[in-house]
Amino acid sequence: MxxxxxxxxxxxxxxxxxxxxxxxxxxxxxxxxxxxxxxxxxxxxxxxxxxxxxxxxxxxxxxxxxxxKIATLSRGYKRKSEGFVLADSTSNAEILGDEPFQFYQKFPNIQVAVDANRTNGIIQLLSQTTKPxxxxxxxxxxxxxxxxxxxxxxxxxxxxxxxxxxxxxxxxxxxxxxxxxxxxxxxxxxxxxxxxxxxxxxxxxxxxxxxxxxxxxxxDYEDTVYGSQDERVEVKDVKSEAKLLLAGIAKPKPFFDFLKNEKDECLTFPDHHHFSENDLNEIQRKAQNKKIITTEKDYVRLKDAGVISKLYYLPIKSxxxxxxxxxxxxxxxxxxxxxx
CATH class of the missing domain: 3.40.50 (Rossmann fold)
Known part of the structure; x- marks a missing residue:
């Protein structure tokens, strides 16, 4: 303390x-x-x-x-929208928040909604044609x-x-x-x-x-990191090469410890961080054309924030x-x- x-x-x-x-x-x-x-x-x-x-x-x-039939209802922390929002094909991390958008992308068979007023959010979900x-x-x-x-x-x-x-x-x-x-x-x-x-x-x-x-x-970490266009690289191969590790989560140390070697650089941002153009430029500069490995939550924000080459994410599960x-x-x- x-x-x-x-x-x-x-x-x-x-x-x-x-x-x-x-x-x-x-x-x-x-x-x-x-x-x-x-x-x-x-x-x-x-x-x-x-x-x-x-x-x-x-x-x-x-x-x-x-x-x-499942629905998730989150506050949508740091989103740029207001009130009740039900995820659809026009949604992104800025509209929903990073974690709800992650749910929406990974589980297309469920409903994903955000509302700071959870009572109203549930009422709105139950008023949909397809009710959870x-x-x-x-x-x-x-x-x-x-x-x-x-x-x-x-x-x-x-x-x-x-x-x-x-x-x-x-x-x-x-x-x-x-x-x-x-x-x-x-x-x-x-x-x-x-x-x-x-x-x-x-x-x-x-x-x-x-x-x-x-x-x-x-x-539990997966054995594979994933990039755009379904590109996949085995974690054992990623661990041995020089790379940039990037995390904007509350406690990034376990993520870094799992992947890093002595040649790596670790870059940390605040939890739920919205990446600016300056941030993207810094990331690319520090990566120096090496692979960038980030968390799944950060990936859903980064891929919509701008063009970042060689960007991959490592999924986790409980x-x-x-x-x-x-x-x-x-x-x-x-x-x-x-x-x-």
Missing amino acids: NVLRKILFPFAILYGFITTIRNFLFDKGILKSTSFDIPVIAVGNLSVGGTGKTPQIEYLIRLLSDKY EIILLDDAYQHRKVKAGFYILLTAFDDLYSDDFMLPTGNLRESRSGAKRANIVVVTKCPKNLSDEKQQGIRLKLKLKYGQQIFFTFI TFINYQQNFDTTVLEYVKRQFV
Whole structure:
């Protein structure tokens, strides 16, 4: 914790008090929450960014989309549009935001929408000619005006909410007690070989309430990087050559560590960064005609920002260390109960 954050400790206490009162008012029904007649699954975190929401949403899409009509609803962070937008062939990352546009490109059989007002967004989705049967709310754990039927709370292995503190001293958006709303807690970005003993230690540390389930996942990288016109290069070949690694995500270190060698240069931008012409020129200058490898989220912004040669992205996915079938069964049983 740096000095400035320590100085701001009184504001963290005040912010924690305000969010606690807000949650109390929603819990008691004094502030209104709207519920809906279809399954609504909210995925989010207590902290600010970096827990792996996007691969978790994509996991749920893969789990559910073969059986049900799925829609994702996101805020569309840093998009240049306003209000409710339903993705179509004219959409891009500036209109939808990078993560929703990534969903739209990867999963053409689902509906992708953005709206800062999640209640209105769900109402608009249900007014479409083709109505979704399930709505996945992206980063909506604190959006209490919607009462989701099922909550999945993410916390990163190296930044557990139990070790954190309220903003601005820490990174928590609300107090640790907010975890009690979760049906499932997923500890993300774990080491692949996390032992049963260490998993049990984290269970005890998070102090889950009776009935809450906990699962452990790691970020799994694909064996191939992808470019335009379906160009593909094996990761083992990319790792050995000199290249520029580029990331505009909350926590880029694991991405860099997975790909880099001593000949590489790493270029970092803020999360959800909109690339300017100066940025593009800097990227090309530093690349010096070498391959540029970026994250999938950055790729959807960069490919529309301007012409960048030799640009590739490395897809990731969330993989369960164990008990994946239990997670799948819990989610599917919740969905099935809503159709009875």
